Amino acid sequence: MRYSLFSIARHALNSHKGWTEAWKKPPLQKQYDVVIIGGGGHGLATAYYLAKFNNNLRVAVLEKGWIGGGNTGRNTTGIRSNYFLTENAKFYDHSLKLWENLTQELNFNLMFSQRGMVSLCHSSSDGERLATRYNALRLNDIDGDTLTLDQLKIMLPDLNYSPAARFPISGAVIQRRAGVARHDAVAWGFARAASRLGVDIIENCEVTNIDISKNCVTSIQTSKGNVACEKIGICVAGHTSEIARMVGLKLPMETHLLQAMVTEPVKPFLNTLVVSPALHCYISQTDKGEILIGGGIDGYNSYSQRGTWPKIEEIVSGAISMFPRLRGLRLMRTWAGIMDMTMDGAPIIGQTPIKHLYINGGWCIGGFKAIPGAGWCFAQTILNDQPHPLTEPFSLDRFRTGRLLSESGAGNQPHKQ
Amino acid sequence: MLLIPCPFCGPRSEDEFTFGGDATLVTPKEEGNIEAAADHIFLRDNPKGWHKEYWVHRYGCRRWMIVVRHTVTHKIKSVSLATAINQ
Structure with missing residues (x-):
């Protein structure tokens, strides 16, 4: 149901007894095209844009706790794009432009205030x-x-x-x-919008392992059973190293x-x-x-x-x-x-050495403002199996090629300690 | 808040110490291997559990030490002086 002045008036006639839940609680299916690990802002935004760009995809978001219970509900809600490096500036301003129309797009009041x-x-x-x-x-x-x-x-x-x-x-x-938005509403708004496009949001479902065959993702093991899937996107900032450990990847982060x-x-x-x-x-x-x-x-x-x-x-x-x-x-x-x-203060978005396993993490202290921009770019990275031009500089291999994005004030850069 | 048992000064507040990072990193012996060097500089185990790490008692005895601390409970299992660093 769309939220509008008209729907408020209509439900008022029925003493507001007719409101339905904002997102559905479907059971976990045995098979999906894309599984997103992590039901925070980034995971939900990725799922929303995946479903928006290709509505035939079967997409699931697996969340260990509850929607918006992690960093999405813990940040200081600042949204800005005042970055010095061109790569950062272009990406974060793309995100800011999405924010400017996000309340209308999601049909959910994010209380975005510039x-x-x-x-x-x-x-x-x-x-x-x-x-x-x-x-x-x-x-x-x-x-x-x-x-x-x-x-x-x-x-x-x-x-x-x-x-x-x-x-x-x-x-x-x-x-x-620059401005602020109500952070809980961002999680709820994306969850509701993704659910309306057919994304399965599974709460209290912890990922325990990722199965790989011939260096390609095949299925995912969870506390609610195994799920066969073609592609997996990791959106669990804070725990990215822990998920990467399941497939033997060591990441440049603490x-x-x-x-x-x-x-x-x-x-x-x-x-x-x-x-x-x-x-x-x-x-x-x-x-x-x-x-x-x-x-x-x-x-x-x-x-x-x-x-x-x-x-x-x-x-x-x-x-x-x-x-x-x-x-x-x-x-x-x-x-x-x-x-x-x-280690350089910039995020990591893109492919991993394992086929069809994609990573969105390393947000340091500033992931909230990137939610729509990263979801948008990450969804296209997963769909096309190649980096989106805006997030190509944020690839995992930059730590070996030397193309670091060391922007002052963006992170602690622990390797300089 | 951590209470770090310094081998010289006894249990002291974390305020007096400075964190020095992962103490399990070993400098690669082979020279000229750029990938190994990059991995050494940038990659971390980042465990959710016991973590071996350097601390320096900056506002105390000024000695470097190796602390084994749990990254979820913050419990400290052992503290020893960092005498021979990664030799």
């Missing part, structure tokens, strides 16, 4: 570095602007402009098309914790995302009024999905340095997700 993202400069070298990056953006036909201190003061009067600050603010850059936290809700005072590269901290205000704060990774390998205290302290101190008025607020919740941190 409120802009401000990156603060704290020194002249900071300013030059960010100006270089934003000039590169404009050369790639992506919006980006510099802000003087006076312009910034009008836009964000609550920042700490004191020259005595630990990192005094000297200016800023802004991407006005799994790390990334935390986020919200304060108690307050009246609206912040209508953009603000990031300070020097303080390793970014802040936005949610629609509920909470101040949402994020920072860097905890710094050692972990699959535990719970963060540690020293990092919370560090992130909060950065937030208070930016906005001293946050000092009196109490933290309401903190949580952590686990990230595939690749």
Whole structure:
């Protein structure tokens, strides 16, 4: 059923008793054309675009837990495309363009709000570095602007402009098309849209092994039984190494914790995302009024999905340095997700050495914004058995050929430790 | 939060330490093999389970040590000094 003002009115006449579930819960079949491992944003988007591009395909999404229970429901919901390297910029801007029409396409309100993202400069070298990056953006036909201190003061009067600050603010850059979306709605919207196109979404179904014959995928073993399939797509960021281990693949990544936290809700005072590269901290205000704060990774390998205290302290101190008025607020919740941190900070999307096994992972700290773009490109990679031009640079073999995509600020790049 | 039993200083907070990465990597002996070198630099086991890793007690005795820690429970099984690194 389509969601619309008309459907709300129609169901109101029946006391809203006629609403059906957003996506179906079919039993697992014995055979599929394509199986996607992972029912997060990336897996669901891939399944949706697969079904959209070729509606004759039988597609299943296998999710170990529940839809949207992993990183899709744990991120800080930022969406942007302000990347310096052309490969990154083109891919993430394609994704941003899909976001701009996604609520209409999925017929599900994602609460996408292009409120802009401000990156603060704290020194002249900071300013030059960010100006270089934003000039590169404009050369790639992506919006980006510099802000003087006076312009910034009008836009964000609550920042700490004191020259005595630990990192005094000297200016800023802004991407006005950047924004936020409601992350749960993204998972639910893609799940509903994929289900309507005939994709089987199987929750509580853990993949235990992948069967291979003559270096080609044949079937997949799960906690709900074996499934024969022609192609498999891995969309399990955080656990990509674990799935790859099943087929004897070793990947250039480590799994790390990334935390986020919200304060108690307050009246609206912040209508953009603000990031300070020097303080390793970014802040936005949610629609509920909470101040949402994020920072860097905890710094050692972990699959535990719970963060540690020293990092919370560090992130909060950065937030208070930016906005001293946050000092009196109490933290309401903190949580952590686990990230595939690749060795160059860029994702891995494409084929693997095993035929018909495809990988979408290594999103480091920024997978949420890539959901529609990656789903779109990954679906075409699987359909055509060749990389999509936009994601070709993100191939797994770049670590051997040397064509790395080392963008500063995109990941921790553990090999530099 | 980790409590790391330093062989010199006793149990100390993770705040005093810096993580040094996977301690199982061995530099390939053969020279000129680019693929082996690339694999050594970039590939990781990244286990969900026990992980052998380097830590340095930066704000303590400043010694490097090898810690065996579980990546899900964060329990520490053993700590030893990193004396002969991957020889």
